[in-house]
Amino acid sequence: MKHQVVWIxxxxxxxxxxxxxxYLQEGHKTIISSRSEEILLELKNxxxxxxxxxxxxxxxxxxDEFEKLCEKAVQAFGKVDLLINNGGISQRSLAIETKLDVDKKLMEVNFFGTVALSKALLPYFIANGKGHFAIVSSLVGKFGTPYRSAYAASKHALHGFFESLRAELYQNHISVTLICPGFIRTNVSINALxxxxxxxxxxxxxxEKGMSPEECAKIIYKGIEAGKEEMLVGGKEKYAVYLxxxxxxxxxxxxxxxxxx
Structure with missing residues (x-):
């Protein structure tokens, strides 16, 4: 990969x-996003x-803010080459015990948020004649498991949308990579709804016993660089897809x- 501008x-x-x-280690410029400006500024500094x-x-x-956000992202370094849609929330509750509002929130953030941001940036990619969307889904984007019904639904929905988008945008030289992590040692379960x-x-x-985020990032980086359409990342749990x-x-x-x- 030549030095690029990557929005994460x-x-x-x-x-x-x-x-x-x-991405910084590899010499790329990064646009970093999450809800907490304070944490992001600390990371930058x-x-x-x-x-x-x-x-x-x-x-x-x-x-509603995404169109203006995309304008700011492009202006930051003059371009955006790759959008890595990694933001989202998880779930740990039985379907029968989960309020519908919680199901809706999971879909609103994980699916509609990711789709809306990608669609807001899409006209820029098309006008630029190239671009790359990477979506951090999950192994439960390939199969559902207990305690994750709405979370699994949101990840399944991402696969359906972005597989369709990939086919639609092939002639525009816009790539789509779906990334399916398994157990990665992060706070995803701590923050789960x-x-x-x-x-x-x-x-x-x-x-807690899963792959380190750093090792996961290395695998994702190589996969995106290689132009993979889909990646399974993790330990032996990833073989559940084949099972x-x-x-x-x-x-x-x-x-x-x-x-x-």
């Missing part, structure tokens, strides 16, 4: 933060190259017995 959402922690570090970091805070649920909309405030055992594809009955039995939270 959900950049204040976890995979997003690790991606910011990785602590960076070895703060001049190559532009802070652009926003909330994925406030989509429970049935009433409050945070879980607990670290999943599997999450479901080739042995769906066995996979369903395993899933029913799995102790996941």
């Amino acid at each position: 959402t959900g950049a204040s922690s976890g995979i997003g933060l690790a991606l910011v570090d990785k 602590n960076s070895e190259r703060p001049e190559d970091v532009y802070v652009l805070p926003f909330d994925l649920s406030k989509q 429970t049935g009433d909309g409050t945070k879980l405030n607990e670290m999943d055992d599997a999450q 479901k594809r080739f042995f769906p009955g066995i996979f369903s039995k395993i899933l029913r017995k799995a102790k996941v939270r």
